[in-house]
Amino acid sequence: MNVFDVLQERGFVKQTNDEQLREILGRESLTFYIGFDPTADSLHVGHFIQLMAMSHMQRAGHRPIALVGGGTAMVGDPSGKTDLRSMMTTKTIQANSDKMRRQMERFLDFSAGGAILVDNADWLLKLNYVDFLRDVGVHFSVNRMLAAECYKARLEQGLTFFEFNYMLMQSYDFLHLYRNYGCTMQLGGDDQWSNILAGADLIRRVERAPAYAMTFALLTNADGSKMGKTMEGALWLDAGKTSPYEFYQYWRNIEDQSVGKCLMLLTFLPPAEIAELCRGDINEAKKRLAYEITALIHGRAAVDSAVQASEALFGAGGSLEDMPTTRLGPDDLVPDATVVDLMVLCGLAASRSEARRLIEGGGVTLDGERVALVNAPVNRADLRRGVIIRKGKKTYHRVMLA
DSSP states (O other): OOHHHHHHHTTOEEEESOTTHHHHHHHSOOEEEEEEOOSSSSOBHHHHHHHHHHHHHHHTTOEEEEEEOTTGGGTOOOTTOSSOOOOOOHHHHHHHHHHHHHHHTTTSOOSTTSOEEEETHHHHTTOOHHHHHHHTGGGOOHHHHHHSHHHHHHHTTOOOHHHHTHHHHHHHHHHHHHHHHOEEEEEEEGGGHHHHHHHHHHHHHHHOOOOEEEEEOOOBOTTSOBSSEETTEEOBSSTTTSOHHHHHHHHHTSOGGGHHHHHHHHOOOOHHHHHHHHHSOHHHHHHHHHHHHHHHHHOHHHHHHHHHHHHHHHTSOOOGGGSOEEEEOTTSSOTTOBHHHHHHHTTSSSSHHHHHHHHHTTOEEETTEEOOOTTOBOOHHHHHHOEEEEETTTEEEEEEEO
């Protein structure tokens, strides 16, 4: 089956720049790339949809290039941003890049002849600025750039010339990969359409050769808001930032309307099986969704433990031992410890004031009972067996004395 049909049937394809792209993908093996800026020390679920698309492409015989943006991260992509991204040190960018590389290897085959991993710092940081403007900048119209969606949102707040270079740098990435790896196609989220199109156009102008662009629908809830946001922030692929249990629970509790879409985009289940799941009990479909995604990210053993913890908590047997747990020593607690103290100690709140705000807002329960008082005490006898704190609707944490 043509990979274009696969991606389209599963709901990935949003825009392309060539009406013949389906035919081209069916008859040729293309080298393509997707860029990932190392602005954090882990990929998140928004990146996962890109990795799934890359995996579908690779399975169909096309060669992926995963580009880590060590160079562009020093500028910052203004797409979808309302303010200037904070500057990052070279050391931080490199550390983040190394962690992202290890995560990508779980989803792509990097063996000989397979996927390629590159860092655009290797060529962007060596550029001579005057030569760059003469060879690349001459092909860009400022008027057209200012009309691009990636810059519009920033014009009122103030778009720096520093950020204005981003489109040129990303376009140069595409040109560099074309020249050095025969890369003729760039993929990405639909918020990257202007940047991706600019790169394809640069290759056409400079090399007099065709280059292809495809963007994917962003992962959103039914109301259009970005999916993958928790009370703690992004839904990370790193187990140390979002535990397998928390990751499983997120998908276990998503809105009914999003189950089918997420099964298509974020699992490899056949479309016919997904349709059958969605025609049946939606709760069972959510369980399957949560299981499949968590297994892809964290492995079968981790998801089985998460399921056990979930069933123990919600009443179906199993063990609580796999729930995120903090074990406190006898000297970790003051004599009159409160729920606020526990929340700070186990990382459910960054500060005592944040913990108090959560309690005052009615968003905290202890062993199933809503915590009504900000100074609610904790019984040490209960801590010996372990207590369960719930923050919001989906975040559970077990605290016990070691």
